[in-house]
Amino acid sequence: MRGRSSILWQLFVSLLRIGAFTFGGGYVMIPLIKHEVVDRRRWISQEDFMDSLAVIQSAPGPIAVNTAAFAGFRVCGTWGALAAVAGAALPSYVVMLLVAAVFSASVDHPAVAAILRGVRPAVVALILAAAVRLGERVLVDAPSMVWFVGSVVAIVAGIQPILVLVAAGVWGVGRRY
Amino acid sequence: MREVSKLLLELFLCMLKVGAFSFGGGYCMIPLLRAEVVDRYGWLSGSEFVDVIAVAEMTPGPIAVNLATFAGYKVAGVWGSMVATCGVILPSLLLMILVSGLFFRYKRLPILQLFFRGVRPAIVGLIAVAALVVSRVSMVDSPTFVIGSVVLILALGTSVHPVILIAGAGVSGLLIYYW
Numbered sequence: 242m243r244g245r246s247s248i249l250w251q252l253f254v255s256l257l258r259i260g261a262f263t264f265g266g267g268y269v270m271i272p273l274i275k276h277e278v279v280d281r282r283r284w285i286s287q288e289d290f291m292d293s294l295a296v297i298q299s300a301p302g303p304i305a306v307n308t309a310a311f312a313g314f315r316v317c318g319t320w321g322a323l324a325a326v327a328g329a330a331l332p333s334y335v336v337m338l339l340v341a342a343v344f345s346a347s348v349d350h351p352a353v354a355a356i357l358r359g360v361r362p363a364v365v366a367l368i369l370a371a372a373v374r375l376g377e378r379v380l381v382d383a384p385s386m387v388w389f390v391g392s393v394v395a396i397v398a399g400i401q402p403i404l405v406l407v408a409a410g411v412w413g414v415g416r417r418y
Numbered sequence: 419m420r421e422v423s424k425l426l427l428e429l430f431l432c433m434l435k436v437g438a439f440s441f442g443g444g445y446c447m448i449p450l451l452r453a454e455v456v457d458r459y460g461w462l463s464g465s466e467f468v469d470v471i472a473v474a475e476m477t478p479g480p481i482a483v484n485l486a487t488f489a490g491y492k493v494a495g496v497w498g499s500m501v502a503t504c505g506v507i508l509p510s511l512l513l514m515i516l517v518s519g520l521f522f523r524y525k526r527l528p529i530l531q532l533f534f535r536g537v538r539p540a541i542v543g544l545i546a547v548a549a550l551v552v553s554r555v556s557m558v559d560s561p562t563f564v565i566g567s568v569v570l571i572l573a574l575g576t577s578v579h580p581v582i583l584i585a586g587a588g589v590s591g592l593l594i595y596y597w
Contacts, residue, residue, distance in 0.1 A: 264478050264581050296517055302510025303482035304443040310514035322515050330507060333479025337487040338499055340477055352596050359591015360472045361556035362566030363584050365549055367475065370573035371445040372545040385539035392543030402450055403439045406540050413536015414529055
């Protein structure tokens, strides 16, 4: 039993360290998690980890959380998954909470307002860049282009995004069978 | 007190939904989150929401967690941030535990793979619309347009880190609008 708690703790701390120093989103965490869990600790084989990536990237939710959960589960079952996710999410949560508190208190200051006016278009640009980069990989044939345009039109027209996503997924299954 | 509990519950359920359907992580979550938090519930204004995204991009860790934490905080303080973060993480956590358990028995789940391959172009569309919607409150005059264009070029053409791009944009804003 002691061996198990010790592994859980190690898992938690490893993910905590990764979570604390990863700026710029979940995808960045994947190679770090791999390095820790496959190369350094040898808890999971390289092959298993690579195979899992397809599933992880497809599943909903934060990619970093999914990767952590998968790795954690592989190492130590359900508790492992919980420990890993807690470690990965905690630094994020704490820092964000602090920033949020400070931010909310200072948002009326004209200097802060000026900074925000500058930052907002940058946010638009980053979102657009994310779409372009994803599109480069994903929009490779006519049907995917059709679905891309169709989903833009549908969402702008007011259809619930979730419905659009599910429809696209169902079609993906239907076209094969 | 009951008002607050009701709000927290609504927030939790809302974030469960967002977390369950954000196929592909953080950026995909943005339009789904916006549809709920700005359009459906009116908890945040359009421009407040953009600010949430900006701050979430600058703090460490998965952007989805950051978004949930900040949005939750804005809606209902510290309790809100906890509830929102747990809500957004829970569906993927449960799903991954389920799938990981099955994974090593049925290594490939063809139906799931087909499903997700179908979803991806729609995700690109979703994210594109998110950019469009967010631009309405962000691109308000020539300087913002310039800043946006420069950041877009840098983001696509170079490997400058998003944090630096946002910081640079913030400094530009400070210089242009404050001094």
